[in-house]
Amino acid sequence: MSVVGYARVSTREQNPEAQEAELTAAGAERVFVDHGASSRSDERAQWRACLEYLRPGDVLVIRALDRVAGTELMAIEIIRDLGRRGVRLRSLTEPFLDVDTSTPMGEAIVGIMAVLAQLRVSTIRENTNRGLAHARAQGRVGGRPSVMTPERVAAATRMRADGQSIAHIAKVLGVGKSSVARALAKTLPPTSAGPSPRQA
Template identity: 80%
Template sequence: MSSIVGYARVSTREQNPAAQEADLRAAGATRVFVDHGESSRITERQAWLACLDYLRAGDTLVIRALDRIAGTEQIAIELIRDLGRQGIRLRSLTEPFLDVDTSTPMGEAIVGIMAVLAQLRVATIRENTRRGLAHARAEGRVGGRPSVMTVERTAAAVRMRRDGKSVAHIARVLGVGASSVSRALVKAEGPAATPG
């Protein structure tokens, strides 16, 4: 008897997969496998391997999106071919074109196109980020979060360091991380400012 099997994945251990699991169960999944803190570029994920072992011919694998199971176009295409050869249907909740019989040439072609589009989206995001950072640098700005080490904190850190205080002590007094203090001291006074 065929069954609907769900697979969910979150990239970090801090993320909660509950919403993914709920969506998969609402789609009829009677069993859901979940990986925590795993990249979709890694094929040896514990829950993913257990899911593949559990699936049988005639089953349907339900995912929220293709990026939950495959982080690259190559991984996606290889995976879809493997599922098709085993007679397993693939269904994505957010990509309607992936609700196809992956064991047929048309199903494999559609999923291959979707994988290419997903990879293109990732590449576009990366390129836009790279351009944005280059533009910020050209205007004298640095991308990323602003440092917790304000001008005032840096000046205080420099004074305390000259008074012989340790980086750990300075960090506690300023209420920031030691690595932030170290970076600020190196920027202000050079590498010799931080040993000890």
């Protein structure tokens, strides 16, 4: 049996030495380290090398679960995969992870974690959809609020009817030309939109 460590830092400017020292102190005989790698990626070079190095009966030691997984569902899949391979996962900061997933109790714990993670994902999705539906019902379609308030739209419409250019209107209102053009396109019919926009 070998104790193997894995460390990761998000940017190349960060120093992983503290993690490496903790893992070595915890008994890791070899530590794999990824620099500047996202925890959401499965293609981390040293993570792949670590997985290939592990053998049945080994213990993988990490500082925290977020070092190896960027989402709860990804974490659960990793725990299950390691368990199927006979590798035990141990977190230095999350004692509840030190379970033997090859046993019925260990698999049950992982199953509960999976249900809770899926429930959280579903809840977030449901709340997002409910918020979007409410916004649509209120006449909003999401995204940033337009800089063209009703007052600005009314002013732009009057100035356009007086023959002012898009550029001039935008300068007076203190907004971008594209914002003015979009707002006028919604309020003025194509045949009565006035003179074509001047770019100066």
